[in-house]
Amino acid sequence: MNDQTRTTVDGLSDPHGPVSNEADNVGEQLEKDVLSNAPATGEGGEVIEPSGGVEAVGAVAAAALDLGEVVPDLTGLRPIGEASYGPMAGPELVIGQDNRVQITNTADYPWRVHASLLITARDGSRWIGTGWFVGRHTLATAGHCVYIKNSGIAARDGWVQSIQVMPGRNAATLPYGSVTSSNLRTVNAWANDGNHEYDYGAIILSTDLGAQTGWFGIGAYTDATLNGSTVNISGYPGDKPGGTQWYHSDAVSSVGPRKVFYVVDSAGGQSGSAVYRVDNGARYGVAVHAYGGSTSNSGTRITQEVFNNLVAWSA
Template sequence: MSNTVETEAAVLVRQENAEQGTSPGAAEPLSTGLEFVEGYQPMLESVAAVELTAEPELVFPDAAHASFGLPTVVAETVQGPDDRVQITTTGVYPWRAHASLEITAADGSRWIGTGWFIGPHTLMTAGHCVFIKNSGVVGRDGFVRSIKVMPGRNGATLPFGAVTSTDFRTVRGWADNGDQNYDYGAIVLPTDLGATTGWFGFGVYDDSTLTDSIGNLSGYPGDKPAGTQWFHARKLVSVGPRKVYYDIDTMGGQSGSAVYRIVNGQRYAVAVHAYGGSSNSGTRITDPVFTNMVSWKA
């Protein structure tokens, strides 16, 4: 085990480039920046905020609840009608670059989340999927014991098998302070499974570019049949210095999913999905986040 907490590196010049993986058998994205999903009828504009009255019932426990318990404020939400669509062709790119996570915490409790490949042996996810903070449960806080990574999972079917990792990364803003603005981390595999699945690019983009972009998001929600992958997309709503906000439908278990835009047919993550509320939100890929991702990928 070689778990690492990094201090975010400062950079003086914005990174305008992005790392992009390639893979045969890729689904063709639409020219609008929306992922092509057969049968999906997108409603891309923002919708009215949903009044949250209770925590939705999850069949499987979301990793966010390990750190936060069950407060409504972090509940991931369906915004308006639930028009998420199930991905059944998980054996092709980009769907196989998403992974279902089975997380075993330090106290032996088990949780679910989502990760996505950024290189042959590295996946990004939420910080709270790799490092539990302020749980209030004796022996639970800190780096998790292990994570079982299942790329392209489709229920009981594991087209690329499963790999268990005990090697994780996060940053001090999350590990030391539990600051939601720094809620991101990485899983390092003992194999190069990502060379088979392919991986996502990632990039740093200015505010106007992001608010003019369609956000695509796919992951493994806990309110659907176990281990099934679900997709949704909408225009990004707003951005902050460290967060990206959107009305993309999500539910617990999708913590750690990539929020990505499509540029010239290539897929570039702009945020790591982590939270819900009147708008769902993710940790924005800023210059220091980008720098860490490049380091963790290497």
């Protein structure tokens, strides 16, 4: 990706600046190459090369590691989007026929970059979502996965208590174990205003688990580059068996200043998934999946402002 593909937006001034649930807000900015996708390290199998911007699926599942960890049961848990928008919200949708494909070789790159999230709210209620690695100890996700808005329940409104991160989960198998974090990030425009155009955040881990899984780059692309391009989404929907990963790929239908719209199938629970494209053989997130509609789903666009925040949060 070259610099010509990047777009410039307003800087990090309030109310769109970053906020944290911890005292130290944002770290030093990393070198640019930290956010390109990492080498395929870890215990999974070989790197699966995409074709025409679409991932290859149907490979044999890699052998799981025996980490002796109890795998949490997600049965009956609802998508985290419902905590902010209500039980009938269903912020992500299947467009027409369901074209999602189950991924079983989740211990392989790129599937292990995606993580199943078990989210515990302030009132102790538990919810599901999805995140994806953007660095050795940082995952990007939806803002409503880390900060619940508009629920009308005071104990539930605000920063969640904790998030259990399970990369490459495949039902009852955790090929890379899990890490639980309460070190969370979002921006003021989401936390203070609930503005859906700023619905993104991050989870900061106390370990460098991302060094095992690898991660995706991020790119602030121009409208011309994004429109009509192929994007991919893989995550952990609530309408499928708990903890299973599902994938679909299709075209970007339109773009806005802070949103990307696409006809990629998804369901509640996939909030926070990477909306990513393949650029010269590397994978770059272009949006954070968060919302749905009757003709398209949408994600918070990675503008230069979002890019800068994710870089800072990865420090």
